[in-house]
Amino acid sequence: xxxxxxxxxxxxxxxxxxxxxxxxxxxxxxxxxxxxxxxxxxxxxxxxxxxxxxxxxxxxxxxxxxxxxxxxxxxxxxxxxxxxxxxxxxxxxxxxxxxxxxxxxxxxxxxxxxxxxxxxxxxxxxxxxxxxxxxxxxxx
Numbered sequence: 001x002x003x004x005x006x007x008x009x010x011x012x013x014x015x016x017x018x019x020x021x022x023x024x025x026x027x028x029x030x031x032x033x034x035x036x037x038x039x040x041x042x043x044x045x046x047x048x049x050x051x052x053x054x055x056x057x058x059x060x061x062x063x064x065x066x067x068x069x070x071x072x073x074x075x076x077x078x079x080x081x082x083x084x085x086x087x088x089x090x091x092x093x094x095x096x097x098x099x100x101x102x103x104x105x106x107x108x109x110x111x112x113x114x115x116x117x118x119x120x121x122x123x124x125x126x127x128x129x130x131x132x133x134x135x136x137x138x139x140x
Contacts, residue, residue: 012036044073047096050123055102058117059110066114067104073097096127 004016005024011032015022024039026032037045048071059066074097100118102111118124 009033040075044075044096046123047071047098047121047127048073050121051098051100051118054121055100055114055117059114062110064106064110064114065104066102066106068101069103070101072099072101074099 001018006014006016008014008023011026011030012035013024015024022042023036024042025035026038027034030038032038051071052069055069056066076095076097077092078095098118100115102114106114
């Protein structure tokens with residue numbers, strides 16, 4: 001799957017993912033026109049969408065009465081020294097906070113299991129592992 005991003009005017013980016021069209025931009029305070037979500041907001045949306053989909057698939061496979069999932073993601077940059085469980089101890093690190101609402105008549109044990117399963121969302125796992133980024137120049 002290719003994702004193609006083409007710069008527009010200012011900071012605006014036209015994004016094509018298969019047959020889908022998206023726009024990304026920066027807020028006015030960061031030099032954009034705020035015509036779409038920022039790249040970090042798109043990253044947070046990817047984590048939230050993947051989390052919700054993962055929980056829905058798991059609950060469906062188990063026959064559990066999960067009716068709706070609401071995932072809220074907050075992105076921030078924090079000082080590494082303020083993070084006791086982080087390996088990095090200097091500078092700033094990215095922090096994603098995820099809150100999950102599970103709607104439906106689920107038992108406490110089912111809710112706890114779904115919370116564990118959220119940690120297995122493929123996008124979450126990708127961000128938690130070593131990622132190799134390969135960049136090359138392509139002639140127009």
